[in-house]
Amino acid sequence: MLNWFGRKQAPKDVAKDRLRLVLMQDRLAVAPQTMEQMRDDVILAISKYVEIDRSGIEFTWKDIDRKRALVASIPVISVKRGGISNDRTAQRSY
């Protein structure tokens, strides 16, 4: 019944999605903390040059033919001018 109205995902798609997620973690075997740290470091590096929207950041693994790719989508708000600031704490207010 829900097939027509509620558009509940078919069980096989649920399975597929869950598998994808699990496998991504399995294949990588990178601890979540490590992931987070990596993410923070990347953000830090990028935000030296551009102002970014932190809430819109996507940072995930994609599987392409049993090869893993790290895919980051980072919305840029504006390009920083006046060169590189070394003051990391001041970046947000720039």
Added chain:
Amino acid sequence: MADKQDVSFKGVKEGLYLTLNGNQDFNVLKELLSERLKSAEFFFQGSDVILDTGDTPFSLEQILEIQQILAYPYGLRLKKVVRAETGQAPKEREPKAKPKRQEPPKVRSERNEEPREPVTKSPVSYGKLPETLLYRGTLRSGQRIAYEGNVVIVGDVNPGAEVKATGDIVVMGSLRGLAHAGASGDSGVAVVAFSLAPTQLRIADVIGRPPEGGAGVAREPEVARLKDGIIVVEPLEGTRWEGER
């Protein structure tokens, strides 16, 4: 004065490493040994034992006596007698002081023994082990009893389990696994079971298996014996037990 240290057991790869303090009075040692075995009966049952007499040599009679205590009723087999110069047992994990529960007793991996040269003779082959080993419980797949003598099992022998004896085998239950009687060549032995439905039966050097398709299992105790080189199965009732072996 009796000391707990006079008799000590350690679990090692080959079985149990038993150290006796030769300076202690032999009768005291025997008593201590019996006590220890009794208190840990289930834990120890069926293992191979390596006896370490420390720096004091034991007489043949004494070793025999120890062998008897171990063998009956605990089914422990004295495999080797050593005299550790250091007086220290090899470093292996100590068994947990208390018996966990009945570990599948008789089951030992016989990797170091020769499966084809049926039952390993203990290096100290003087003296006689009790003729019959009594085993209470079900022998499950992968478990194995090998004994120099007769074996009586009060319980079932499941498929995948093996019983090997140089003498007769009696299963007071269902025999569905493998039984090998007369493992060292005695062809006058028998295999008896309340329900005889083995995967395979061996008597001396003869190997038999149930007929294809299976004629069904008799609902009465049966006995399998060697007759003219083939294994013959008959109802137990009415068969005469030929003499005493």
Added chain:
Amino acid sequence: MSETIVITSGKGGVGKTTTCANLGVALAIQGCKVVMVDADIGLRNLDVVMGLENRIVYDLVDVVEGYCRLRQALIKDKRVDGLFLLPAAQTKDKNAVSPEQMKELMMALKEEHDFVLVDCPAGIEQGFKNAIAGADSAVIVTTPEVSAVRDADRITGLLEASGFSKPELIINRLKPKMVARGDMMDIPDILDILAIDLVGVVPDDEYIVVSTNRGEPAVLQESSRAGQAYRNIARRLMGEQVPFMDLTEKESVWEKIKRMVKLG
């Protein structure tokens, strides 16, 4: 040329042993000389599935340890010519054999057989390492379930790391009707995730249970759908191009109604 193929899965209960038995029989029927090796030491089962359990005298461990000659331990199948079984030991554990010994054994078996099929134990420990040692190629068995596919992925990774360049996949116990309803992952879904080559799909078939009970592989039963699938896979292993069976099975109107009523 002869080939040693290890049949593995990671997860237990997906049908490795059944697959091994059926492929063994199917290959032998095609005229190949085949030996099936039960590498599941301590938990042997291939003998029972083949109905040869009461013929075992010597086993793999006996051979490896030198208590008997290899030929003595090989059990000839009672139905098909050119098919042999090397049973596992039941009263010993996996550590009784080393990968080096297995390699040696596989070499010896390859000399006299066209196909050596190794039934791998579940898991990724010693037993797995032993089973893949000396194998030329690997067939991974999975079922269309999340857990089985996940383990198949893990095994694929491990096999690739061990130098198996192209493990192939068998999808077992596919239920075409459930697939049609979208209740079960379909073949493309699984292939998409695992990204390895498919060598066959075996439909779920109740006859497998019967055949296992009897100790007669389903391949011997002409009418068994699973048996047909295994026959096809065997021919593919021999290098033939065999089209995949059409497994699509639409629900009948009646079945659809029944399901609706149940759900509604």
